[in-house]
Amino acid sequence: MSKTKTAGTKPPKQKGLKIPYERRKALYGYGFIALWAIGSIYFFIIPLIKSLIYSLYETKVAEGGLQLTKFGLHNYVDAFRHDQNYSKALVSMLQHTALTTPLILIFSIFIAVILNQKFKGRTFARAVFFLPVIIATGPVISIINGNMSTGGYAGGSEQFSTMFETNLVDQLLNYLGIMNISDSLSEIINTLTTDIFNLVWNSGIQILLFLSALQNIPFSAKEAAQMEGATAWEYFWKITIPYISPMILASLVYTIVDSFVDPSNEVMEIVLRKSSQEWQHGYSAAMAWAYFAIIGIVLAIVVAIVNKFVYYEVD
Amino acid sequence: MATKKEEKQFEKERKAANKARYKKMKKEGLEKYLTPEQIRYNKNQKLVGMVWPIFRFFILFGLSFVILYPLIFMFSTAFRPSDQMSDPSIIWIPKTFTLSNIKDTWDVMRYDSTILNTIRLNLISSCLQVLTCSITGYGFARFKFKGKNLLFAIVILMIIVPPQITTIPLFMQYRYLFPLDLFGVQTDQGLIDSSLTMYLPALFANGIKAGLFIFIFRQFFRGLPKELEDAAYLDGCGPLKTYIKVMVPNAKSSFLTVFLFSIVWYWNDFYVSSSFFINNSENQTVALALKNLDKNLENQLFQNQSVSIRMIIVWLESGCILAIAPLLVMYIFLQRYFIEGVERSGLVG
Structure with a gap:
């Protein structure tokens, strides 16, 4: 192709322009995620599928990998029908999550609303409330928790445990004679009071999320509410909650996932013990997968329900 | 665009003007300007504005204590000699301070x-x-x-x-x-x-x-x-x-x-x-x-005897301090970015 011929009729073609713009952009898109895609096949997808395969076999550790024998669903059947601890731990885990998740959410919304107000020492208060974020994910928390739960044995922490474990609320409820009216209510109140330590220490991230959502509430909404003479209560329900509702969904998911995958919860402990101490990798994988399936179902139900009440401003 | 400082100044002036106007209105009788509902609303707001900060202080103070408690406990135990752990007369401040726990833990870790x-x-x-x-x-x-x-x-x-x-x-x-x-x-x-x-x-x-x-x-x-x-x-x-x-x-x-x-x-x-x-x-x-600290402590300080948490708590707590000290230092200096960062990073929406 000679230059002089094309110059008169068409603009000169550049290299690579033959692929249409949209296609080219799509290719660039693949380019941007290529690294991750390759990585996730090796570090995520293959291990995931492999563990699913393990869960269907009886495994034996052998030279060069795992020896797989006896294909079938027997690992899953065993987990639910023969294991004494697994289903029990599963049920108590679900109950515990169902109880603490709403408490954590309500608590962190409450704290976030407070921390969003203007007062002296706010920076310090915020710093303190986010402290669990940097500490609670590490092994330090298990030692701290050990101090708290072993209470009397761990020396200096007696005052603390008596402070939170005397069940003053329990006695108060008894005294008022409403203890027997609603067992579930009193159980919730009990969890709130005796477990306040875990509650506070587990809601760092959620407070952070809610605080950032609160700061994104447009000033015009605030102003309009004030003009109309809304009380703080009305303001909270009519303005705050709708605006932070997407974040409620996000932190709900975060809280549930967080409490399910926490290595110190009962089910996870059983799963890890089976694989790391008793070398029953297939059985452990089956337990983990059954557990994961349950998490998935719970999450799907919760998200489907909560999503109906979420208010998105841009629609 | 006004800078932050100027905005603060405006806000202050606006508040002062509002106050002055309200004072003037009160002098001439509020009923002339506002409906009874508005008066009641204002009164309520004022009452809430006075009581709420006290409540807020107590809530925040109590919960901050719950959060800071393990840290205070950590610092209180890490620097006290092991034999003073079982002394009932000591709750927070030990009689003598020692760095030997930290040193032992340093070596073990x-x-x-x-x-x-x-x-x-x-x-x-x-x-x-x-x-x-x-x-x-x-x-x-x-x-x-x-x-x-x-x-x-x-x-x-x-x-x-x-x-x-x-x-x-x-x-x-x-x-x-x-x-x-x-x-x-x-x-x-x-x-x-x-x-x-x-x-x-x-x-x-x-x-x-x-x-x-x-x-x-x-x-x-x-x-x-x-x-x-x-x-x-x-x-x-x-x-x-x-x-x-x-x-x-x-x-x-x-x-x-x-x-x-x-x-x-x-x-x-x-x-x-x-x-x-x-x-x-x-x-x-x-x-x-x-x-692995507790196992290593048993090995190296107690000649493989099994010990209860109570006996090794000072070393465990000093281990905790050593482990989170760098994070804490980082957090104190960069705390602003943790909080503001999430707000600006577009996690919302």
Whole structure:
């Protein structure tokens, strides 16, 4: 192709322009995620599928990998029908999550609303409330928790445990004679009071999320509410909650996932013990997968329900 | 645009003017200006404004105590001699202070080499992770391609699936160098106990909590105006150059937040590292050293006798202090960025 011929009729073609713009952009898109895609096949997808395969076999550790024998669903059947601890731990885990998740959410919304107000020492208060974020994910928390739960044995922490474990609320409820009216209510109140330590220490991230959502509430909404003479209560329900509702969904998911995958919860402990101490990798994988399936179902139900009440401003 | 200082000044003046007006109105009789409901509303607001701060103070003070309690306890125990632990006359402040607990723990944890190793692992992995996750997040935020939703579902799956499910197959892959073992490559222990088990996933945007970081970056880049990119394209930048020259400088705060969280999570991680590192190896991290601290204490200080928590609590607590001290220092100086970063990083919406 000679230059002089094309110059008169068409603009000169550049290299690579033959692929249409949209296609080219799509290719660039693949380019941007290529690294991750390759990585996730090796570090995520293959291990995931492999563990699913393990869960269907009886495994034996052998030279060069795992020896797989006896294909079938027997690992899953065993987990639910023969294991004494697994289903029990599963049920108590679900109950515990169902109880603490709403408490954590309500608590962190409450704290976030407070921390969003203007007062002296706010920076310090915020710093303190986010402290669990940097500490609670590490092994330090298990030692701290050990101090708290072993209470009397761990020396200096007696005052603390008596402070939170005397069940003053329990006695108060008894005294008022409403203890027997609603067992579930009193159980919730009990969890709130005796477990306040875990509650506070587990809601760092959620407070952070809610605080950032609160700061994104447009000033015009605030102003309009004030003009109309809304009380703080009305303001909270009519303005705050709708605006932070997407974040409620996000932190709900975060809280549930967080409490399910926490290595110190009962089910996870059983799963890890089976694989790391008793070398029953297939059985452990089956337990983990059954557990994961349950998490998935719970999450799907919760998200489907909560999503109906979420208010998105841009629609 | 008024600067922040000027805005504050305006706010002050506005409030003063409001107050003066209200005073004037009161002098002339409020009924002339306001309806009874408005008067009642104002009174209520005033009452709430007076009582609420007191309540707020008590709530915050009490809860802060709950949070700070373990830290105070940590500092109180770490510096007290072990025999004063069972002294009932001591609650918070020991009679004598000692640094010997810290010193013993330092030796047991091999703190100097451990911490250098941790910092090295941490910084390299976090940098790689932030870099690759941001690139991936940008790809998901700004390009349309086939299968994008399916691929993004994998990102979500990465957030939800607990690492415990994939650990054992991953261990096998590292141990036998997975794709290579098909060609007959055999090694003593493969990648196990090498830092590559941390670097490689980070390099491929699959490190600890990578799914979450990709998600954050995607949300952030989606929030940036499209005009930025269009301008860059018109000026003749390719997508990669646009990303480096235009998007990255705009995403600074988001980068910092993710970087800080990445450091925190890598620092605190003991599950992944305990699966791929051999106990007490040269490669151990601070979190791992702390996890094994009670066993090592029994070995080295108590000649393999089994001891109760009560007997080794001073050493455990000093171990805790050693483990979180760098994080705490970082947090005190960079606390602002943790909080503001999340607000600005576009996690919302």
